[in-house]
């Protein structure tokens with residue numbers, strides 16, 4: 001109403017209007033009271049919270065019913081925020097428009113009303129053939145009904161002494177259900193006082209369970225879905241296929257252990273999954289039916305009872321396994337792997353020797369691990385890794401992928417060929433002592449290069465991201481069967497961080513990705529990282545903590561190695577190389593310590609050094 005209109009209304013008319021609204025409100029309150037809603041204290045024009053007359057606010061008795069009375073007193077609407085489904089609208093001059101699905105569909109039935117009869121001999125024989133006793137049939141009040149000229153088994157659905165619904169099954173396996181009755185679980189009263197229950201897929205399976213001594217069993221009311229739904233679980237009022245679960249929630253919510261003994265076929269397992277999704281997987285166990293033959297399992301409880309008897313059925317139920325929860329495993333799921341490890345059937349369980357006896361005690365190469373290699377510039381990190389890969393290829397035939405952005409391909413090829421052929425590529429100064437490799441040796445070497453190494457190179461101007469590199473490495477595992485990946489060096493990758501990400505967080509996440517790749521593909525990764533600019537460097541070997549970027553390199557790697565070479569003729573031979581193993585997570589693979597190798601400039605090969613001199617380390621640390 002506009003301001004103009006309100007000023008035009010006289011005091012008498014105003015009073016008459018108020019009286020009309022009041023009279024409508026009185027009628028409305030009466031109509032609401034008929035619905036069990038006491039709206040006496042609810043002012044019109046605003047939402048009020050009341051206790052729902054259907055669900056009574058659950059155990060906590062909360063005021064979940066929202067009632068709204070229109071300001072003119074002409075009508076009111078309500079809905080319950082709990083999942084009882086009560087909704088409705090009432091008009092003073094019109095009828096109740098109830099939206100309550102239960103009100104609409106629920107029919108009250110009785111044994112006499114739906115004309116149930118005691119079981120005839122034929123049906124008793126049918127059950128006897130299925131190993132179901134008369135005693136069990138009687139306790140479950142299984143009856144029969146004539147529909148047309150057919151006699152059907154009547155499975156009565158009781159709840160606290162009241163007949164709620166009835167399902168009929170002909171001997172030829174046709175099913176009919178009493179229409180417009182409330183859907184509940186079959187045998188519901190049997191689980192009222194138990195904390196452990198069994199859910200089966202059919203009424204006859206419920207009876208079979210009783211023969212095996214389990215009374216605490218219910219059957220679903222409807223059959224099984226064909227597959228598991230890919231959608232979220234619908235809200236209670238829309239979850240029509242599983243209405244029987246929601247309707248029995250008061251019984252089910254008290255239960256701590258639920259054994260799902262649905263059929264072993266696809267739909268039966270889909271039903272188990274749908275039930276577990278609704279009931280909570282953490283309190284569900286799953287039955288695996290025993291074997292029927294070499295490659296077939298029994299389908300359900302009744303089949304096991306008929307073929308193997310009550311003891312085996314009982315055993316199957318007692319052997320139910322915890323329902324699988326994604327990401328949560330019992331240790332026994334890994335026993336095959338542990339056995340294979342113990343018997344060393346996969347190979348390389350102790351790690352593969354790098355090819356140098358001096359290093360065998362400290363470091364060997366285990367598939368699926370991450371080794372971080374550091375050392376000051378020009379210390380020979382790349383040379384040593386290349387030499388090791390050549391050794392690994394010669395000893396166990398492994399293949400590798402290189403992501404080494406600093407190397408020109410032809411230079412890298414030259415260095416690898418020299419190690420393989422054991423001769424210099426050129427007859428330049430560095431190799432004058434040994435004869436140059438022949439053209440034939442080059443050809444054979446090229447073939448070996450091609451069969452052994454794969455190159456991950458970003459042809460674009462931009463630097464590759466770690467994800468980009470790992471994607472190609474994965475392809476190399478699948479296509480060529482590589483067993484190792486070298487990323488050399490770390491600072492040649494694109495390290496764009498999100499605005500809020502610290503370098504530490506970034507490094508941690510990057511290394512997690514690398515480790516996941518290496519473990520998943522059983523592929524060893526060597527990751528070369530440079531140390532920070534060392535101030536006042538005295539020529540000694542750096543420490544793992546000197547790696548530029550973050551301490552995560554040391555924390556996350558399985559092995560940490562420092563390559564260092566002597567550049568002081570007074571301190572020892574100039575070809576002497578120190579391989580400092582500073583971290584070994586897996587004691588099977590090695591231990592902390594130093595090995596000394598000799599470097600041959602002509603061929604780029606390393607050999608075991610006969611001497612083990614003391615080369616002082618910068619900032620000695622007892623951490624690694």
Ligand SMILES: Nc1ncnc2c1ncn2[C@@H]1O[C@H](COP(=O)(O)OP(=O)(O)OP(=O)(O)O)[C@@H](O)[C@H]1O
Nearest residue numbers: 376377378379380381382383565574575576577599
């Ligand atoms: N012990 C050694 N004695 C003499 N020269 C060596 C020795 N080790 C490596 N070199 C030479 O040093 C050069 C650099 O080696 P390499 O590229 O492997 O070092 P790096 O530590 O990986 O260097 P950067 O950190 O710059 O990548 C190569 O020419 C190699 O032949």
